[in-house]
Amino acid sequence: MRYVSLTGGERVPALGLGTWHMGERAQARGAEAAALRRGLDLGLELIDTAEMYGEGGAEEVVGEAMAGRRDEVFLVSKVYPHNASAAGAVAACERSLARLATDRIDLYLLHWRGGVPLAETLEGFERLRAAGKIRHWGVSNFDVSDMEELVGLAGGSGAATDQVLYNLTRRGIEYDLLPWCRERNLPVMAYSPIEQGRLLSRPELKRVAALHGATPAQVALAWALRQDGVIAIPRAATPAHARENRGALDLRLAEQDLAALDRAFPPPTAARPLEVL
Ligand SMILES: NC(=O)c1ccc[n+]([C@@H]2O[C@H](COP(=O)([O-])OP(=O)(O)OC[C@H]3O[C@@H](n4cnc5c(N)ncnc54)[C@H](OP(=O)(O)O)[C@@H]3O)[C@@H](O)[C@H]2O)c1
Numbered sequence: 001m002r003y004v005s006l007t008g009g010e011r012v013p014a015l016g017l018g019t020w021h022m023g024e025r026a027q028a029r030g031a032e033a034a035a036l037r038r039g040l041d042l043g044l045e046l047i048d049t050a051e052m053y054g055e056g057g058a059e060e061v062v063g064e065a066m067a068g069r070r071d072e073v074f075l076v077s078k079v080y081p082h083n084a085s086a087a088g089a090v091a092a093c094e095r096s097l098a099r100l101a102t103d104r105i106d107l108y109l110l111h112w113r114g115g116v117p118l119a120e121t122l123e124g125f126e127r128l129r130a131a132g133k134i135r136h137w138g139v140s141n142f143d144v145s146d147m148e149e150l151v152g153l154a155g156g157s158g159a160a161t162d163q164v165l166y167n168l169t170r171r172g173i174e175y176d177l178l179p180w181c182r183e184r185n186l187p188v189m190a191y192s193p194i195e196q197g198r199l200l201s202r203p204e205l206k207r208v209a210a211l212h213g214a215t216p217a218q219v220a221l222a223w224a225l226r227q228d229g230v231i232a233i234p235r236a237a238t239p240a241h242a243r244e245n246r247g248a249l250d251l252r253l254a255e256q257d258l259a260a261l262d263r264a265f266p267p268p269t270a271a272r273p274l275e276v277l
Contacts, residue, residue, distance in 0.1 A: 004228070014230070014249075015246070016231060017040075019050075022058040023059070023061040024057055029060070031237070038239035039246075042246040044246060047066070047074075048077075051078065060099045076105070076109065078140060079092045079093065079111060079121075080092065087124070107136045108138075119154075125137035140191075143177060147180060164177065165190075165277055168199060170195070171266075172275055199220050200217055200220070205261070218251050223253060223261060226258070
């Protein structure tokens with residue numbers, strides 16, 4: 001496994017497991033939990049979930065997957081913006097903990113910016129941290145201006161990550177947000193790293209994959225993970241996808257591969273508003 005260091009020095013796996021749309025159908029839950037367990041067996045020991053996913057259903061699936069092996073997992077969950085007042089974040093986290101069947105979340109994120117003042121959310125996160133219910137906190141879908149505002153608040157520089165959309169077709173953050181985070185040693189978590197599967201049929205990706213005897217998903221993930229300080233969290237709801245995605249860590253893209261991918265998926269040449277899904 002490769003690791004990324006959080007600002008305090010704790011190391012977390014660079015490749016994890018997403019859970020969006022898990023827990024939505026009762027008959028799929030067993031298979032979803034089994035796929036997550038398979039991912040853990042392979043060393044993908046960071047699980048990303050949210051109270052939003054399946055309206056709590058995904059957290060229940062994660063709880064089932066972690067049964068008996070909680071200590072292996074670096075667990076990430078997220079609070080809805082409308083729940084992110086000081087008292088609301090505490091209550092939402094306690095509901096998440098019950099669904100996850102655990103006493104702590106390793107990293108608790110504000111899912112996106114809403115109407116609640118950030119200072120109130122930070123107060124809620126600080127209460128949760130002091131009570132040992134969360135170990136770290138962070139944000140998601142924050143652009144540079146949001147991050148600037150955050151670090152200007154008391155305690156705001158304590159964020160452990162910004163989780164954002166990042167893949168070959170969504171490179172806008174390379175222009176400003178990624179350098180901003182890198183200067184501050186703040187890891188970025190890349191969500192939808194294979195663009196929810198839409199990337200996989202792109203010819204240039206297939207061509208680079210064929211050169212390496214790899215798959216397009218592995219190239220897309222190896223590309224996202226080519227740089228330090230980036231964590232990728234693809235969703236894999238089948239053991240086969242988990243195994244295939246784990247293989248991305250063994251793939252080293254050469255300069256000419258990266259150049260070919262740059263031609264097909266050009267890097268940004270100007271600032272763009274942060275894209276979200
Ligand atoms: N913070 C946010 O606002 C935010 C937004 C979006 C996502 N996220 C997080 O990021 C995670 C990943 O993003 P995502 O789920 O949107 O998209 P993604 O990981 O880019 O793509 C997931 C899709 O690709 C398929 N897939 C996975 N591995 C594959 C492989 N090796 N070959 C072929 N297909 C493969 C999956 O199928 P199966 O599931 O059937 O394996 C699923 O349909 C989410 O699950 C969630 O935890 C966060």
